[in-house]
Amino acid sequence: MSEYHPLTESEAIELARRIEGVFPQGAELTCREIGDGNLNLVFHIRDEQSGRSLIVKQALPYAKVVGESWPLTLDRSRIESEALIQEGRLAPGLVPKVYKYDPDLALTVMEDLSDHIIMRSGLMQCRRYPLFADHISTFLANTxxxxxxxxxxxxxxxxxxxxxxxxxxCKITEDLIFDDPYTVSSNNNYDAAIEDEAEALRTDEKLHFEVALLREKFLTQGQALLHGDLHTGSIFVREDSTKVIDPEFAYYGPMGFDIGAVIGNLLLNYAGQLHWSADEASRTSYREYLLETVKSIWTQFDRKFRAHWNEKNVDRLAARAAGYQDDYMRRLLQDSIGYAGCKMVRRIVGLAHVADIDRIPDAAVREKAQRIALRIGKALIKGNRGAESIDFAIDAAREAAAALKG
Amino acid sequence: MSEYHPLTESEAIELARRIEGVFPQGAELTCREIGDGNLNLVFHIRDEQSGRSLIVKQALPYAKVVGESWPLTLDRSRIESEALIQEGRLAPGLVPKVYKYDPDLALTVMEDLSDHIIMRSGLMQCRRYPLFADHISTFLANTxxxxxxxxxxxxxxxxxxxxxxxxxxCKITEDLIFDDPYTVSSNNNYDAAIEDEAEALRTDEKLHFEVALLREKFLTQGQALLHGDLHTGSIFVREDSTKVIDPEFAYYGPMGFDIGAVIGNLLLNYAGQLHWSADEASRTSYREYLLETVKSIWTQFDRKFRAHWNEKNVDRLAARAAGYQDDYMRRLLQDSIGYAGCKMVRRIVGLAHVADIDRIPDAAVREKAQRIALRIGKALIKGNRGAESIDFAIDAAREAAAALKG
Structure with a gap:
């Protein structure tokens, strides 16, 4: 079983059985393939009797998105596994535990998180996660x-x-986030109702300039090991637990890209929530919760990152250059805001959308949410280099909602 | 002869003989080791009869600088050889031809340039190189x-x-250029007469802040494959020819670091020339020649780099984002000016100096040259982010000379 081939369910069971310390001897294991089949096989393997379970995630040698299929390196499985191990070491308890990585089969055996739900689904149900800002800011600051x-x-x-x-x-990100939305591309995908918005994205010179700067940093600035795809679909949550998954886009890039991914996806939910949940009072309250969460994530991240800097800095010059830390944090905030905007724009007009908005059943309401998301996204991109506080993003969200809520 | 050991002269001859197309069959080859013995063995191998010759350059597994010795990877030989091959492809005729690279012996067999002289020596003799600005700007723009x-x-x-x-x-650069000169370090090396200057470097907060920003870019910004050590001792010249050598520091870093190295070293010579050459009239004229060369290098680089951008750009967003090219070139100018300043400061108070200034025989004159170089260097570092034209560097040089010439 050493050469690459997609596993059968019985092979997955045999492999799971050999992981030490998970299943009792002779357990009767059941297996269910629960992946979406676009990029990976995901086997959920469980022993009914003990209640124990684990996940076998195997990379497929291709990607399928919206019907298209293209070949994709199996090496992403190594990158995912190595990134998970690093993240687990730096942010204990905030990623699934890795039991085994098999390079030949391009698979990782890891902790089962089926007692959690995907955060995007939780947000769409207006659930609140009181520890999330604390957890994700620790994950970001530490990693x-x-x-x-x-x-x-x-x-x-x-x-x-x-x-x-x-x-x-990286090429997927470079194309889908930093290029296609701003030009005519067969990768783009949006409702005909917002053709005017798509056209505006293609002709906005100020926007192109700022996106070019953010794209340049994504291409050249190796600040830290990023997760690389930290949207709310890559985060499993319970009220008391947060687990970041799927770091197959991990690479050395600008820190703000990860922070911005979290913020941008919360604001996408915000744009969708304007017309989504049960009644106006709970809607208003949930929107405030989302904005408070954005603010709290940045505030806690800023505090934790500075604490690491003050206590664990290894760069002698950075440690003694007066004003450098403040300048660094200001640039990090600005990058985060800019990337949050890029993440929002691509989810409205680009190839891959988010359920927070796509699943709004009423077409007119959905269109309004799309316009709000784009208005926030463009404001964040265009204003990022002038932003001095996370309130810039909060204010942009409120402004867009007020202007377009109608 | 496949496992690493320092070559003997007769081994170097045998190796040279096996290079095809250089020496006639049965040639009587002579060999002379001409390296400084600090980092590499350099064998000059020649056939008196045909006049043909070549260089065998072998990395030593240690570095010796000013009496200290530390182990150093032989992999730098691979990096040097691969960088030379790339540079030769991108800037034909501006680097020595590579005949052979032997990874086991950590050596490169290359074109002999002994009809050229090291540019630093030429500058110290007040020689002019009318094609140099054209050549080096092509080298920089293309690579x-x-x-x-x-x-x-x-x-x-x-x-x-x-x-x-x-x-x-990279660590050598990070320590010696971006750290030691700004703190108390056993790596520093300067005349007691300028203790006040060294002290000022250690306590100047504005300077530390700017150096921290430049250091951060050196550590994180993978813009292009740099030469990495492009001072005037890494350039061979004739009136009609320029050859860049020794790219063992090559890595992906900020472009301005290479451009700044050339500019900073010309300005170090300028600081030394104030008191160095024969008579005041020729001194004045040579100083002007140096400043004109600095200006011409940037101006030609700017033009050639933009021409490549306009004709050969592969980044679709960069190609269409209005104002992005101008912004990019402005940042490149500013980086170049900042790095030029860092290069100057470290050559006065840091571990490795330059002959342009160290060899000034009169101690008082030498001290004045050191103070001028530091004044220019500090002005370039502190002012880099406000610079809008290469004239900023020219003016800083003139100002320092006028203020301290006395």
Whole structure:
């Protein structure tokens, strides 16, 4: 079973059985393939009697998105597994435990999180996660600081960056986030009702300029080991638990890209929530919850990252250059806001959408949500380099909602 | 002869004889080791009769600088050889031809340039090189543009960046250029007469802030394949020819670091020339020649780089984002000015100095040259982010000379 082939369910069971310390001897294991079949096989393997379970995730040698299919490296399985192990070391309890990685089969055996739900679904149900801002800000502060030149040996960092060179998956981001939405592309995908918005994205010179700057940083700025795809569909939650999954886009890039992914996806839900939940009072309250969460994530991240800097900095010059930390955090905030905007725009006009908005059943309401999301996204992109506080993003969200709610 | 050991002269001759197309059959080859013995063995191998010759350059497994010795990877020989081959492809005629690279012996067999002289020596003799600005601006524009995301396939660039991860040699730069000169360090080395200057470098908060920003870019910004050590001792010249040598510090970094190295070293010579050459009239004229050369290098680089961008850009968004090229070139100018300043400061108070200033025989004159160089260097570092034209550097040089010439 050493050469690559997609596993059968019985092979997955045999492989799971050999993981030590999970299943009792002779357990009767059941297997269910629960992946969406676009990128990976995901086997859920369970022993009914003990209630124990685990996940076998195997990379497929192609990607399927909206009917298209293209070949994709199996090496992403190694990158995912190595990133999970690093993240688990730096942010204990905030990612699934990795039991085994098999490079030949391009698979990872990991902790089963089926007692959690995907955060995007939780947000769509207006659920609240009181610990989420604390958890995700710890995940971000720890993984970003301690894989950067500020928090790890600077020569080892270079070698590590070499192990996370990830050209194929970076190309997906470069095309789908930083290029297609701003031009005519067969990768784009949007409702005819917002053709005017799509056209405006293609002709807005100020927007193109800012996206070019953000794209340049994504291409060149190896600040830290990023998750690389940290939207609310890559986060499993319970009220008391947060688990970040699927770091197959991991590479050395600008820290703000991960922070912005979280913020942008909360704001996409915000744009959808304007017309989505049960009654106006609970809607208003949930929108406030989302904005408070955005603010709290940044505020806690800022505090935790600075604490690491003050206590664990390894860069002698950074440690003693007056004003440098403040400048660094300001640039990080601005990058995060800019990338949050890019993430929002691509989810409305680009290839891959989000359920928060796509599943709004009423077409007119959905269109309004799309316009609100685009208005926020464009404001964040255009204003990122002038932003001095996370309130800039909060205000942009309120402004767009007020202007278009109608 | 396949396992690593330092070559003897007779082994070097045998190796040279096996290179095809250089020496006639049965030639009587002579060999002279001409390296400085600090980092490499350099064998000059020649056939008196035909006049043909070549160089065998072998890396030693240690570095010796000012009496200290530390182990150093032999992999720098691979990096040097691969960088030379790339540079030769992108800037034909501006680097020595590579005949052979032997990874086991960590050696490169290359074109002999002994009809050229080291540019630093030429400058110290007040010689002029009318084609130098044209040549070096072509070298910079071609090697930097076509190894960047603007000029090469962006996925291949990432793979290539992985082949040029160069932790040990980057560490030398990070320590000696971006750290030691601004603190108390046993690596520093300066005349007691300028203790006040050294002290000022250690306590100047504005300077530390700017150096921290430049250091951060050196650590994180993988814009293009740099030469990495492009001072005037890494350039061979004749009146009609320019050859860039010794790219063992090559890695993916900020373009301005290479441009700044050339400019900073010309300005170091300028600081030394104030008191160095024969008579006041020729001194004045040579100083003007140096400043004109600095200006011409940037102006020609700017024109050639923009021409590549307009004709050969592979980044679709960069190609259509209005104002992006101007902004990019402005940032490149500012980086170049900042790095030029860092290069100047470290050559006065840091570990490794330059002959342009160290060899000034009169101590008082030498001290004045050191103070001028530091004044220019600090002005370039502190002012880099406000600079809008190369005249900023020219003016800073003139100002320092006028203020301290006395």
């Amino acid at each position: 970003l600081f301690f894989t950067s030149d500020l928090g790890m040996n600077q020569q080892e960092k270079k070698v590590q960056a070499g192990r996370f060179i990830n050209p194929e998956l | 930097l543009f076509f190894t960047s995301d603007l000029g090469m396939n962006q996925q291949e660039k990432k793979v290539q960046a992985g082949r040029f991860i160069n932790p040990e040699l």
